[in-house]
Amino acid sequence: MDASGSTPPDPDESATSGDEPGDESSVEDGELSTEQLRERVEQKYDFDDFGPRDMAEMTAEEWEVAFDADSWITGQELLDRVEADLKQRVLDRDAFARIERGExxxxxxxxxxxxxxxxxxxxxxxxxVLRDVKPVIALCSMDDYDAPDVPDGEILPEPQDVPEGGSELGNLMVQAIAIVQLLAGVILLGAGIVLGMEPIPLVAGLGFLVIGVGLLFVVANARLSDRFRSEEFRDRLRAVNVGGERPDFLPVDEDGNLTSDRSDGERETVLPPSEHDE
Incomplete structure (x- = not known):
């Protein structure tokens, strides 16, 4: 007690009370920085179209704030979701693969x-295929990601069912324009000759002819490209056992059994371990 009759504050209590606001402030700053980082991740990455490039660019800190490691979906449910997502991507031509489900x-x-x-x-x-599947596993393991329903039927067509090319509407329109250009060119050339070799209709006619021939060349090239892509797609279908033979490098036999013991060392973990696993 001092001369005024009041009791001086306890130094320990003062130190303790002085530390508490700072601790709360530091905690709040830490939470704020995490929220800011989460907002930056949400702005930087499009999780509706999350792909291998996004997965490679994401840092460990971004991964930690973007995904809750304690809520991963695993087990048969994860395989169901990955199967549905991959099949939908194959149907949308975002990926090419044959998908088989084992036990x-x-x-x-x-x-x-x-x-x-x-x-x-x-x-x-x-x-x-491995590169394309990794981000799908990460997405499908997230509880807030809505995986599509499993498509019905075969997702890959038979090789003989692949059409020779795409829609002919665009090619027919360009071809019609080319024919009009050629007719206009012939008419202008004829008019130039009849009028005594007038330079203006002759030059215009030659220009229309060049444009018409160029457009016909574009149409022919597009049709050849469509046929080439169709044949290439048929070859890929045959290579994955659609009307052909199964690839020899697969670790699964025709009966769906693993051909060898797959050790954990050969596996790559896509999902980071949760706090309970550490």
């Missing part, structure tokens, strides 16, 4: 690579 795995493969997905979210494989 404890999901297999997606093309003529050059494969991806073998396990219920725990791990995956192994090679090629572009």
């Amino acid at each position: 404890d795995y999901l297999l997606a493969y093309s003529e050059t690579g494969f991806a073998l997905v396990y219920p725990d979210g791990s995956v192994e494989g090679e090629g572009t």
Whole structure:
């Protein structure tokens, strides 16, 4: 007690009371920075169209704030969601793969690579299929991601059912324009000759002829390209056992059994471990 009769404050209490606001402020600052980082991630990445490039660019800090590691969907439900999402992507021509479902795995493969997905979210494989499947696993493991329904029927057509080309409407329109250009060119050239080799109609006629021939060349090239792409697509279908033989490099036999013991060391974990696993 001092001369005025009041009791001086306890130094320990003063130090404690002085630390509390700072601690609360630092916690609030930490939460604010996390929220800011989450907002930046949501603005930077389009999770409705999340692909391999986005997955490669995302840092560990961005991944941690974007996804809740304690709410991952795993097991058969994860395989169901990945299967539905991959099949929809194949139907939309965003990916090319044949998809087969096993008891404890999901297999997606093309003529050059494969991806073998396990219920725990791990995956192994090679090629572009593996690259395309990884972000699908990450998305489908998120509870707030709405996976599409499994498409009905076969998602890949038989090779003989692939048309020779796309829609002919565009080619026919360009072809009609080319014919009009050619007719206009012939008429102008004829008029120039009849009028005594007048330069203006002759030059205009030659210009229309050049344009018409160029447009016909574009149409012919487009049709050849369509036929080439159709034949290439048929070859890819045959290579993945659609009307052809199964690729030899697959780790699954014709009966759906794994051809060898797949060790955990060969698998790549797509989902980060949760706090309970650490």
